[in-house]
Amino acid sequence: MGSVVPMRWVMAGVLAASSAGAGDDTFERYLASVRELRREFSYEQALEQARRARAYAREPREFAVLEAYEGILDAELDRDEASARAFLAALLRFPQLDLPERVSPKLKVAFANARVEAARRALAAPTALVPALRSEEATGGWRRRAWVPAVAGGALTGLAAALFSAAADQHRQLVGPGAPLSGVQADAIKGRGQLFQSLAAAALSTGLAGLGSAGLAYALGGADLSISVTTVKVTAAASLNF
Secondary structure: OOOOOOHHHHHHHHHHHHHHHOOOOHHHHHHHHHHHHHHOOOHHHHHHHHHHHHHHOOOHHHHHHHHHHHHHHHHHOOOHHHHHHHHHHHHHHOOOOOOOOOOOHHHHHHHHHHHHHHHHHHHHOHHHHHHHHHOOOOOOHHHHHOHHHHHHHHHHHHHHHHHHHHHHHHHHHHHOOOOOOOHHHHHHHHHHHHHHHHHHHHHHHHHHHHHHHHHHHHHHOOOOOOOOOOOOOOHHHHOOOO
């Protein structure tokens, strides 16, 4: 009677054999392998597959998803510091990212803490772009630099939307149906929600300032420039009452 080969080794073998002639779906196949290995509690093998999948990731979101999985798997291997670093890297790369799978309440809190830190770092750097632009001479150089605050402003308005969404999620946990919360749990959720709201407001105001500065640079410059920005809707979440 032959021995049974674990599914994780079958999937790893198929991926290895097909990677040389891989098509556009190779990344998704690696991601499916990571999910399957995690469901089998094969965390180390899942981490290895996530690292291999980096060779086939193309977009920032794809890299960020892999980093989020690394954070989940490291936490499940009791490597909390490595998990926190991976979550932070994922959110710095793609601030709108959500957890790719259902996780424990403890991991949700760790991911929320990483979102706070990522937002603080993102806010610390772009704020310096606007004063730098204002110090320029009113020449064509303004237009050549207009893309800098435009890109920063667009990124920060996207970050604001992600933070307002995170605040809304905390609000649902606080007032929605579910298991009763202890006083400590309720206070922690309320505190995170309020923090997300304040960071979102800061990101939105700083982002709009950056976009305004880009518009000013464009108006005072001397060459054509095309700036594309994504408009985000954040007014509904802005009125959450914690």
